[in-house]
Amino acid sequence: GQNIDQPTEMTATEGAIVQINCTYQTSGFNGLFWYQQHAGEAPTFLSYNVLDGLEEKGRFSSFLSRSKGYSYLLLKELQMKDSASYLCAAGAGSYQLTFGKGTKLSVIP
Amino acid sequence: GAVVSQHPSRVICKSGTSVKIECRSLDFQATTMFWYRQFPKKSLMLMATSNEGSKATYEQGVEKDKFLINHASLTLSTLTVTSAHPEDSSFYICSALTDIQYFGAGTRLSVL
Numbered sequence: 025g026q027n028i029d030q031p032t033e034m035t036a037t038e039g040a041i042v043q044i045n046c047t048y049q050t051s052g053f054n055g056l057f058w059y060q061q062h063a064g065e066a067p068t069f070l071s072y073n074v075l076d077g078l079e080e081k082g083r084f085s086s087f088l089s090r091s092k093g094y095s096y097l098l099l100k101e102l103q104m105k106d107s108a109s110y111l112c113a114a115g116a117g118s119y120q121l122t123f124g125k126g127t128k129l130s131v132i133p
Numbered sequence: 134g135a136v137v138s139q140h141p142s143r144v145i146c147k148s149g150t151s152v153k154i155e156c157r158s159l160d161f162q163a164t165t166m167f168w169y170r171q172f173p174k175k176s177l178m179l180m181a182t183s184n185e186g187s188k189a190t191y192e193q194g195v196e197k198d199k200f201l202i203n204h205a206s207l208t209l210s211t212l213t214v215t216s217a218h219p220e221d222s223s224f225y226i227c228s229a230l231t232d233i234q235y236f237g238a239g240t241r242l243s244v245l
Binding site: 032069072124 | 137139165167169174175176177178179182226230233234235236237238239241
């Protein structure tokens with residue numbers, strides 16, 4: 025079966041760094057996605073990892089370890105607008121995604 | 134990035150009526166679209182995979198006669214919730230596939 029785990033909520037201070045972890049167990053795994061979702065809005069694509077290692081994209085970086093079934097999303101220089109839910113999703117099969125419950129990040133001044 | 138339009142954004146209906154939700158890819162063609170359902174503080178749950186020109190593939194536990202999906206063109210898929218009941222109240226989100234899945238803004242359905 026498919027199982028994606030990530031923390032429910034996190035709080036961090038503006039300007040700080042935060043790491044959101046995700047563990048997954050999925051058959052036919054073909055990549056790990058991170059999406060950002062503001063309340064009542066569409067999830068927007070942040071990153072995709074298929075190989076082990078760190079992918080950096082501006083203030084956001086994502087890491088994958090396939091052998092450990094583990095990923096994290098790293099957000100640097102946090103801004104208030106980064107307050108949102110961050111969804112970890114494992115890709116499998118024909119482009120299907122299995123989502124975690126999402127981590128609600130609150131950035132405080 | 135690619136744009137996916139979902140309409141309506143919010144709908145309130147009476148129990149027993151049917152509701153149609155549209156999902157359009159605005160600047161690209163999508164052979165495959167997906168329909169998800171999201172409950173508060175829960176993950177997006179895949180309901181079905183919509184393929185242009187063929188029947189949708191439904192996930193286990195999703196009633197195909199209740200949630201009718203039509204993917205009539207490469208830019209449009211529709212989800213019709215038939216004979217809606219209060220337990221169908223939820224947030225429905227579609228996505229369209231190119232290199233990755235691009236999501237619509239979702240539809241908040243409230244059945245009275």
